[in-house]
Amino acid sequence: MTIATRKAGLAGLAVFGVAALLAGCASAPESGGSTDGSNAPVASDFLPCMVSDSGGFDDKSFNELGLAGLTDAAKKLGVKEIHVQSNSDSDYAPNITSLIDQGCNLIVTVGFNLAAATKDAATANPDVNFAIIDDNSITLPNVKPIVFDTAQAAFMGGYAAASYSKTGIVGTFGGMAIPPVTIFMDGYADGVDYYNTQKGKDVKVLGWDVAAQNGTFTGGFAAGTEAKQAAQGLIDQNADVILPVGGPIFLSAAEAIRDASKPIALIGVDADVFVTNPENADLFLTSIMKGMQPGVEAVTTDAAEGKFDNTPFIGTLKNDGVSLAPFHDFESKVDPALQGELDAIKAGIIDGSIKVESPSSPK
Structure with missing residues (x-):
């Protein structure tokens, strides 16, 4: 599929x-x-x-x-x-x-x-x-x-973010440093690294260090000043794709993007946020979904x-318990080859030929 x-x-x-x-x-x-x-x-x-x-x-x-x-x-x-x-x-x-x-x-x-x-x-x-x-x-x-095991779908989301990025810089931030949040960030950063390896590129990830297991967090899951400042910090460093992980904190990221008045894409989590938040649908490259x-x-x-x-x-990806949402309005903006690459990555994760591991993955 x-x-x-x-x-x-x-x-x-x-x-x-x-x-x-x-x-x-x-x-x-x-x-x-x-x-x-x-x-x-x-x-x-x-x-x-x-x-x-x-x-x-x-x-x-x-x-x-x-x-x-x-x-x-x-x-x-x-x-x-x-x-x-x-x-x-x-x-x-x-x-x-x-x-x-x-x-x-x-x-x-x-x-x-x-x-x-x-x-x-x-x-x-x-x-x-x-x-x-x-x-x-x-x-x-x-x-x-x-x-x-959202690291699997987030890996695909990170690959897509790296493929889409024009600045060569993507970012992420979370609500709290807990496993259900950091698992997204691990998969996302690892997906960017996989893109770099496959394409000979050097797309950078801001806001999360997989090896050190630390990064940028707002301290909670409410939209507000802290979340907007976290997003603004990534925008100021030229990130043009941002993954906010933590419920409604994405709303504050959307505010920061509107204020910036330049092309910056969001990646949603949990739901297909293009559908659940139509007010900001035009900002979403895709979403990393959980069933x-x-x-x-x-x-x-x-x-x-x-x-x-x-x-x-x-x-998991195998049982459709996690997945990547459609690109919706961004479908015409992504590399035409990206879909085939994502299909191959999904198959590789399912058959084990592509290893996606996070310290936060459920056992």
Whole structure:
């Protein structure tokens, strides 16, 4: 399957494919719902719930996709859902507790930053099932990780950025230096290096050092002054492709680009941001996507049917759990040979002939 040239309808089919795959993942033997006295409720009694991280459910990205998966599942099951938004880290534990008190059967926590609160709550409440997005550190029978090897798709995004760049300088910055963020930055920088090796070029990456595992971070996931300044710093150093990693911080990068009034492209993360943020659609070269919406939907549906287990789902290029979005408005602006090169890179990553490794890749 091509990446840059596929149409929106094919992208939708890819998302459906993730849901179908997840629904078919190996799981524990069915517990039989309420008929055998187990903790698994029948669907009509099932109450799925979610806690956001501090980025909020209107981030046009990470939390919003997770909530869409939860509401899709609730609608399919004919049940209600409850979601609570966290405005700061101190909200995580109280928000989870409030959902337990309301009788939630499955609580989905959105993000690595909720790992400690999720583990504590799951340990104290073994009869409640949990799923956590972007964390694979909890080994409890009632916690299912939903994680993604986004370095694979980010590698392709870095290659595309290097191919597109006219200045020979591309950049990235993140919200916080945590594995779900740095995994994008690792793949991106390695993809640029691969382009340089293949083409004999010297495109530089600003904002992230793979070997040292350090770079530019705003300290949080909110759009605002820090994010705009981080983007502006890259623009001032002549970067003409920028990858902001961390929910709505891309909105501040877009502001900086508008102010700069020169051709600078963005690369989105998590969702196809060309679609989710049409106000800035003209700025997006592509997006590095994770199948969070179908992943949450499938895990929620399985839990309602008594098929919950703690086996992690790991999204990869092979199972369409991660992917690169179409080039959309940039399709006529990229090198005509780029698509074929990306197709070959994808095949190479899948068959192992191209190694993409990040310290943050899920195991």
